[in-house]
Amino acid sequence: MNDDFDHESPEPTPQEAEARAGLALELRKQGIRDRRVLSAIERVPRRFFLTANLQKHAYDNTALPIECGQTISQPTVVGMMTEALDVKPEHRVLEIGTGSGFQAAVLGHLADEVHSVERYRTLADLARDRLSALKLPNVTVHFGDGMLGLAEHAPFDRIIVTAAADKVPQALMEQLEDGGKLVVPVGPSGGIQELVLYEKTPNGLVERNLGAVRFVPLLPGAASSL
Numbered sequence: 001m002n003d004d005f006d007h008e009s010p011e012p013t014p015q016e017a018e019a020r021a022g023l024a025l026e027l028r029k030q031g032i033r034d035r036r037v038l039s040a041i042e043r044v045p046r047r048f049f050l051t052a053n054l055q056k057h058a059y060d061n062t063a064l065p066i067e068c069g070q071t072i073s074q075p076t077v078v079g080m081m082t083e084a085l086d087v088k089p090e091h092r093v094l095e096i097g098t099g100s101g102f103q104a105a106v107l108g109h110l111a112d113e114v115h116s117v118e119r120y121r122t123l124a125d126l127a128r129d130r131l132s133a134l135k136l137p138n139v140t141v142h143f144g145d146g147m148l149g150l151a152e153h154a155p156f157d158r159i160i161v162t163a164a165a166d167k168v169p170q171a172l173m174e175q176l177e178d179g180g181k182l183v184v185p186v187g188p189s190g191g192i193q194e195l196v197l198y199e200k201t202p203n204g205l206v207e208r209n210l211g212a213v214r215f216v217p218l219l220p221g222a223a224s225s226l
């Protein structure tokens, strides 16, 4: 059925609109209840963020391979992390790990300003093109090492890390606004990782575990090739 998608246009065919609504319904069944989050996910054409051979799986609720050996997250995980982040329309958000740009596009529908950092130049360039084709001028993609955060645009109301960290990088905690929230998968590469939500309160950091996840690792430095 997904062969009926129009691959050139961001406007959905009726078949694609149906697939997108079906995915939103599936996420609701999985426990994601925030309407703003569900509708933001439904508005983003996920096929745009995939290579041509995988576009037929765009609205399956699964993680999929993208360029540079990386992964676009499972939609349920995008929903869970975005819901936990509790993004308000006036917020400035930082994402570490642009990957395909899908999560950044979802955030672009929810926040005032989104900055996303990627260590592969190829991925950063592709994501930038996709986001501009989708007319999301409030999302900026930066090429570099996200472990350092983005000091020139700090502080951020919300920070989301979409690669697994052994330890939360200090720079990210420092660049989080007072009262801000940060969501990050913590744990070893290839092992059990916990999704953790941190909140910076006047009494210090409050931490909440949101469950087990599996992400590609957060690696130091910008990638030297690609």
Ligand code: SAH
Binding pocket: 070, 071, 072, 073, 096, 097, 098, 099, 100, 101, 102, 103, 104, 117, 118, 119, 120, 123, 144, 145, 146, 147, 162, 163, 216, 217, 218, 219, 220, 221
């Ligand atoms: N959010 C993405 C999926 C991310 S996959 C999406 O919606 O498609 C994780 C990404 O984090 C990969 O692209 C990887 O290259 C990137 N990454 C890993 N370490 C990084 C770092 N230190 N700085 C920036 N990006 C990093």
